Amino acid sequence: MTDSSRGAVAITGLGLVTAAGLDARAGWERVCSGRPTAAPDPQLAGLPVDFSCRVPGFDAGALLGPASAWRLDRFTQLAIVAARQAVADAGLDPRSWDGARVGVIVGNSLGGTATWEEQHRRFLKDGARSVSPLTVPMGMSNMVAGHLAIDVKAYGPSMVTSTACASGSNAIGLARDLLRSGTCDVVLAGGAESALTPATVTGLTRMGGLSGRREDPASASRPFDAARDGFVAAEGAGILVLERPEDARARGVRVYADVVGFGWSSDAHHATAPDPTGAGMERALRAALADAGVGARDVDHVNAHGTSTPLNDVTEGRVLRRVLGERPLVTSTKGVTGHTLAAAGAVEAAFTALALHHRLVPPTANLTELDPEIDLDIPTGTAAKADLEVAVSTSLGFGGHNAALVLAAA
Incomplete structure (x- = not known):
């Protein structure tokens, strides 16, 4: 039914960090179980919508090292952990690949909202000298691709797609073009977002986008249901390793599916x-x-x-x-x-x-x-x-x- 000559690319590695689990296997098992993850969120306490789908048990210091974790906003932390999972899952080793032939395209929309909100609070309370010099590089949307490229030694093209909730899909589509054109041999593609902050969630609430089921958060996200009343804000990252099918076959690795x-x-x-x-x-x-x-x-x-x-x-x-x-x-x-x-x-x-x-x-x-x-x-x-x-x-x-x-x- 499909014509590989049209330029299919193989998915050889998956990395997922979501409220459903800290890796792809756990996330897949949770979505197949149909058990929702929405729950009261202490960081949103007192707001009109005080629940979310936050990644549980995510310890950036333990996963990335304290020195690295404190320099990164949470959306970048999630992306790097997911990318490391995906690369390992694909059987690749950044220490031995030709980094000039590796690209990175990651979707992000809101950037480091936690960083911006925290530093703004400091500025208002204690003045300009209290603001971290890392504020801008932590908060910029493009830095998720930059930091990911640094982490895996990818010297090929890197960029962020920012098309709201279509960002991750567009990243994968553009990554396929890098492979089809011969620009890259491997592309890490996906998306990351962590915007479960008071101002952002309040903004989504005020525009009428979020479910208001505070009495039963677990039942709040109900796609296609007659009683749906809005979405539940979540955070997470998904990174896919994409290669040309012939390269994957030559390496003898598992392919999950072809794009x-x-x-x-x-x-x-x-x-x-x-x-x-x-x-x-x-x-x-x-x-x-x-x-x-x-x-x-x-x-x-x-x-x-x-x-x-x-x-x-x-x-x-x-x-x-x-x-x-x-x-x-x-x-x-x-x-x-x-x-x-x-x-x-x-x-x-x-x-x-x-x-x-x-x-x-x-x-x-x-x-x-x-x-x-x-x-x-x-x-x-x-x-x-x-x-x-x-x-x-x-x-x-x-x-x-x-x-x-x-x-x-x-």
């Missing part, structure tokens, strides 16, 4: 609301299918953006039905992980690759009554075994950014 198609578009409609017609998302999805050389009937599975917001889910649901029909098994892993913002596309691409690898579709957590306006086949309760060959991962972001990836079983 065979990528499409992106803009709604040009509204700053935060999706185009209710879904025209922009449909363009991205159809472009990804055409790029992959597959038909709509070839798609077995979709890991949907599925944010649990009233507007996104019904718009996306209509597009998926209109383009792909009734056949694919659709899930949103955000029911478990919450919405990791700029990291979402990468985290969900990793889960899509694992779904193909294990022939298993995770359930959508908290889906008890499907919205009557959404006509999709969505497993609930338990993971669904299926003969999966082709899968799609979709991402939509503030600013009208749309992205779709097509993955095929290796």
